Amino acid sequence: MSVKQMNEKILVLTSDFPPTSGGIQTIISETFRRFENKNIIIIAPAHPHSQEFDKLYPIPILRCKFLKPFTFFPFTLTHIFKKSFMFTFFGILPLIRIIKSYKCSFLICGHIAVSPLALLVRRLFGLPYLTFVYAMEILCLPKECIRRKVLQILFQNSTKVITISKFSIDEIRKFGVAKGNIIKIPLGYPCFPESEENLGEGGKIEDGEFKILTVGRLVERKGHDKVLEALSLLRKKRYKIKYVIVGEGPMKQNLLTLCKKFGVEKQVEFIGNVTYSQTPFYYKMCDLFIMPSRYIKAKKDVEGFGLVYLEANFFGKPVIAGRSGGVPDAVIEGVTGFLVDPENPKEIANAIIKLFENPDLAKKMGEQGRRRVMEEFTWERAARIIEENLMAVSKGNKGCTMYDDTKRVNMG
CATH class of the missing domain: 3.40.50.2000 (Glycogen Phosphorylase B;)
Structure with a gap:
């Protein structure tokens, strides 16, 4: 069965999504834009200027008020847990209605802050979930810290954990996650829109400097x-x-x-x-x-x-x-x-x-x-790796397809 033939409907739950800007927003929007399986629905925060973006995006987007854009400034684990509680408390009933309506088979969390909501859904419906992890949100906590134990529970119940670097893999493994359950994806090169926008004065930049x-x-x-x-x-x-x-x-x-x-x-x-x-x-x-x-x-x-x-x-x-x-x-x-x-x-x-x-x-x-x-970092590669892992999970396979950057492109 090819990726295109997958019938499972995928629900992507994210607190970070355009038109707000940022690294996480780019990763989520550009990766899922390139999925071959178009049975995807994205649940993203409501935004007053989202209509134009949503109209051009190739995948349906449901804007929900219970989600709010996540900010790392100021960054504390307390901040994450407060956000997680808010998402779970206000989001569980709307999310249940969406899951029942669209008959989703997988839930993908764009941020650890929405994972408690996914865990609750898994307990209620047995719906498997995958979680994106970046780095800052999981930096090591004391072993006795209750927040660390909560993160361990979230990771242990996540079917796969998706991440972006060797550094973040090492941090995730400190929470007891098996290497075979971690998916590393490459990030893609930029897709800047062509524009004739006014670039401003450009400061005092001179030729010859x-x-x-x-x-x-x-x-x-x-x-x-x-x-x-x-x-x-x-x-x-x-x-x-x-x-x-x-x-x-x-x-x-x-x-x-x-x-x-x-x-x-x-x-x-x-x-x-x-x-x-x-x-x-x-x-x-x-x-x-x-x-x-x-x-x-x-x-x-x-x-x-x-x-x-x-x-x-x-x-x-x-x-x-x-x-x-x-x-x-x-x-x-x-x-x-x-x-x-x-x-x-x-x-x-x-x-x-x-x-x-x-x-x-x-x-x-x-x-x-x-x-x-151009050769190694494409959003298409990131999308294929996630889709291949979803297909493996749907077949009951426990293996993990992973981005291998040990084979460097020829720089000669």
């Missing part, structure tokens, strides 16, 4: 502060470098203060938020993408993968990334970019110098990155 770029929320883990410190170390060399920062966030004022402290105000341009269709302009404009993400243990804040590294590679740009979390899955050291100690400004500065002084190396890394993204 070596332009480095960071795209991301201005939060501590992204490492903007360490890039600023690295730039201060390069001032004596009088390199003509411009650092362009796209995004907004709670760290902005602190970063502005650091610019003055390090004497790099004239080298740094804060662009602010841009639309998704405007983002390609900045990737094309830059010579190097940099985001030395780090693990902030006190806040349980870490990069589960880092889609922006793939986006930069997609546009043929080399990257400098922090050696932390799931980032090593996104960047091949010395091939598509450099992995650095995210707490070491000197190491970051040396990586910038190496690419600044070796344009041929920078070009080669960018080309290799683009080739890898």
